[in-house]
Amino acid sequence: xxxxxxxxxxxAALAGATPPPQTPLLTVDVSVSYGEKPVLRRAALTVGxxxxxxxxxxxxxxxxxxxxxxxxxAGLRGARVEGRILFxxxxxLRLGSRELRRVRGQQIAFxxxxxxxxxxxxxxLGTQFREAWQAHSSEAGWLGRVFELLEQVNLPASxxxxxxxxxxxxxxxxxxxxxxxxxxHRPRLLIADEPTSALDVITQAEIVELFRRLNxxxxxxxxxxxxxxxxxxxxxxxxxxxxxxxxxETGETRRVFAQPEHEHTRKLVAAIPGLGSDVHFFxxxxxxxx
Amino acid sequence: xxxGIRRTALGVLATLALAAAGAGYLAPAPxxxxxxxxxxxxxxxxxxxxxDELGRDRLSRLLYGARVSLLLAPSAALLATVxxxxxxxxxxxxxxxxxxxxxxxxxLVLAMPWMFLLIAVRAALPLNVDPGVSLAVTxxxxxxxxxxxxxxxxRAGMLRLVRSDFLLQARAAGCGxxxxxxxxxxxxxxxxxxxxxxxxxxxFLLAEANLSLLGLGVAEPMPSLGNLLRELESFHHVxxxxxxxAPLVVLVALVTCCQLAFPAxxxxxx
Numbered sequence: 310x311x312x313x314x315x316x317x318x319x320x321a322a323l324a325g326a327t328p329p330p331q332t333p334l335l336t337v338d339v340s341v342s343y344g345e346k347p348v349l350r351r352a353a354l355t356v357g358x359x360x361x362x363x364x365x366x367x368x369x370x371x372x373x374x375x376x377x378x379x380x381x382x383a384g385l386r387g388a389r390v391e392g393r394i395l396f397x398x399x400x401x402l403r404l405g406s407r408e409l410r411r412v413r414g415q416q417i418a419f420x421x422x423x424x425x426x427x428x429x430x431x432x433x434l435g436t437q438f439r440e441a442w443q444a445h446s447s448e449a450g451w452l453g454r455v456f457e458l459l460e461q462v463n464l465p466a467s468x469x470x471x472x473x474x475x476x477x478x479x480x481x482x483x484x485x486x487x488x489x490x491x492x493x494h495r496p497r498l499l500i501a502d503e504p505t506s507a508l509d510v511i512t513q514a515e516i517v518e519l520f521r522r523l524n525x526x527x528x529x530x531x532x533x534x535x536x537x538x539x540x541x542x543x544x545x546x547x548x549x550x551x552x553x554x555x556x557x558e559t560g561e562t563r564r565v566f567a568q569p570e571h572e573h574t575r576k577l578v579a580a581i582p583g584l585g586s587d588v589h590f591f592x593x594x595x596x597x598x599x
Numbered sequence: 600x601x602x603g604i605r606r607t608a609l610g611v612l613a614t615l616a617l618a619a620a621g622a623g624y625l626a627p628a629p630x631x632x633x634x635x636x637x638x639x640x641x642x643x644x645x646x647x648x649x650x651d652e653l654g655r656d657r658l659s660r661l662l663y664g665a666r667v668s669l670l671l672a673p674s675a676a677l678l679a680t681v682x683x684x685x686x687x688x689x690x691x692x693x694x695x696x697x698x699x700x701x702x703x704x705x706x707l708v709l710a711m712p713w714m715f716l717l718i719a720v721r722a723a724l725p726l727n728v729d730p731g732v733s734l735a736v737t738x739x740x741x742x743x744x745x746x747x748x749x750x751x752x753x754r755a756g757m758l759r760l761v762r763s764d765f766l767l768q769a770r771a772a773g774c775g776x777x778x779x780x781x782x783x784x785x786x787x788x789x790x791x792x793x794x795x796x797x798x799x800x801x802x803f804l805l806a807e808a809n810l811s812l813l814g815l816g817v818a819e820p821m822p823s824l825g826n827l828l829r830e831l832e833s834f835h836h837v838x839x840x841x842x843x844x845a846p847l848v849v850l851v852a853l854v855t856c857c858q859l860a861f862p863a864x865x866x867x868x869x
Contacts, residue, residue, distance in 0.1 A: 380771050414773030421771075426764035431786035440782060444773040490772065 332358045334498055334530045335417075339392035339402075341374050341383060348374050350554045351392065356498065359528040361520070363541035363562070365577065366551030372534045373422070375551075376500045379532070380419055381409040397497070415445040418491035420501040424483035428475035434486060435471030441490050451493075458489040462519060481512035488519060498530045499523070505540060517544050538577050542566065550574045608859035615853060619665035626659035631820040641840065648842050651830060655820075661845055664822035669853070671738055671807055671823065676799035678742025680792055683749030688788065690750070691757025692780060702754070705747045713744050721815045730821035737816045741803050749795035756791050760784050797861035801854040808850055824850045 335356040341349040348371040356362045366372040377383040378390045381401060394401040396417065401409065413419075421427040429437055435455075442451035456466040462485040464470065475483060484504060491499055501520065505513040521544055523529050535541045541548065542562060549559040552573040558565065569575045618625060627645075634640075634654040642649050648657035690701040717740060724736065760766060761784075769783045804824070810816035811825025819826065827846035831837055837844065 382767060382770055385767065385770070410773050410775060412773075413771055419768065419771035421764060421768055423764055427768040429765040429769070429783055429787070431789070432783070436782075440769065440774060440778065441772040444775070444778070487768070 334358045336395040341388050341390050352556050354549045356530050361531040361545045363545035363548040364534045370551050376502045415494045417498045418496040420491050420504045422503040462489045500532045502534045608856040612856045619669050622662035622666045626662045628656040628659045630660045630663040660822040664824050664827045668824040672800050672803040675738045675741035675803045676796050679746040680796045682746035687750035687753025691754040708747050717815050730818050733818035801857040
């Protein structure tokens with residue numbers, strides 16, 4: 310056995326140790342179009358309670374649109390969403406705007422791709438935390454909860470820190486702030502839209518670890534959107550592969566790496582540096598079924 | 600160098616503003632007191648800038664006139680900026696038919712023969728209109744006609760904001776529409792609004808001067824930098840008493856210093 314096989318094993322072994330839970334938290338089956346142009350065609354996936362599902366697709370494949378559709382925000386970008394999005398038994402596409410607002414941030418929270426652009430440059434971090442708190446709660450104890458979360462994400466839990474403006478933060482710090490803000494109300498589901506793509510490798514690893522801790526500690530389900538198969542390998546219980554507007558393959562992370570079924574998945578696995586050609590040699594890679 | 604010029608401009612502005620604000624203490628006489636025995640008096644110790652043809656002290660009228668103009672132009676600019684924030688902000692924020700309706704209204708204001716409107720409004724007012732009323736009408740007219748360029752800038756800024764990642768994030772956090780607009784969006788237009796305000800002030804100083812020169816602005820006997828310029832109508836008068844140019848010098852100094860102290864900033868929007 311050589312280094313490459315061990316690499317494959319490593320990636321697969323990194324995949325969530327606990328088996329994916331069976332109770333569905335979120336079930337999506339949607340078609341989305343921008344004007345006449347279809348982006349997603351009956352894209353279907355399920356996130357179980359306490360599960361981390363990786364949604365993998367190339368840039369422009371519609372993964373972010375799917376994330377926004379779950380939050381009921383795809384319309385803002387001019388998209389038309391049809392089908393159903395069941396969250397804890399309720400179809401989010403049938404909810405009124407007021408009910409949907411109560412779901413957003415409280416039950417389903419969002420961690421964006423560009424952390425510095427996602428924080429309001431005119432408001433201090435404290436104001437932004439308070440706003441996120443008051444969107445769903447009139448209780449007074451928000452500051453204590455914010456300090457508790459800042460500690461959890463390894464940021465200074467002080468009033469001085471909350472007086473800072475986003476411009477005074479590094480990208481990594483900004484992403485931690487957004488993660489802390491996202492879990493403020495202990496949501497059941499986090500939608501993370503390429504949360505590490507703007508970060509350096511070390512910060513990437515720290516953020517991925519943070520998601521794992523949140524998942525294990527609070528049982529938060531995560532829909533982790535990414536274009537990078539390797540970065541999600543160690544985090545996600547299962548993977549759904551999006552290609553040409555459809556989910557072409559879903560399976561446990563270990564299995565997807567070891568025995569990719571769809572052509573597109575095989576290409577993705579083969580494209581991982583140091584893995585592709587040798588996987589073929591060991592008989593379970595892209596070339597094996599040809 | 601740039602900060603030096605800016606500081607000098609701010610200093611001149613502050614001095615003029617203080618002198619205008621303290622007109623009640625600094626002016627040798629009330630602005631409408633007529634020294635009937637001394638019309639068209641030349642400069643003297645008693646009348647440092649002489650008197651006008653009705654025998655009123657020019658220095659006193661200049662101080663009070665600067666006060667009126669320095670009150671009127673920023674008031675009109677504030678009115679125009681608030682109108683622009685509401686109209687431009689709503690157009691950019693709501694989009695759709697609200698945007699189309701508001702921007703059509705803005706285009707209509709631009710397309711209006713406003714001089715005709717001003718003359719019509721002046722004609723509608725009685726001849727012996729109270730100076731305070733004429734002042735208020737001038738503020739409303741300038742503000743009412745001057746909000747369009749600022750509203751367009753605000754609309755463009757708001758359109759960018761609506762599509763911004765941080766507003767999307769605030770929506771994703773569950774913030775309601777009113778909070779999104781007032782707490783999350785509007786503070787980001789502060790820079791743009793301030794730039795629009797400071798651009799409007801010198802424009803309105805000049806607009807008031809133009810209106811008053813035509814007899815449409817602030818009514819006599821209340822002085823303003825504009826109606827004080829009416830003395831310049833006679834070339835012979837200017838030649839014999841060049842001191843009548845004083846209001847022009849003050850007006851040019853004010854407008855120039857406004858522009859130097861608060862340059863139009865392109866990066867007004869955060």
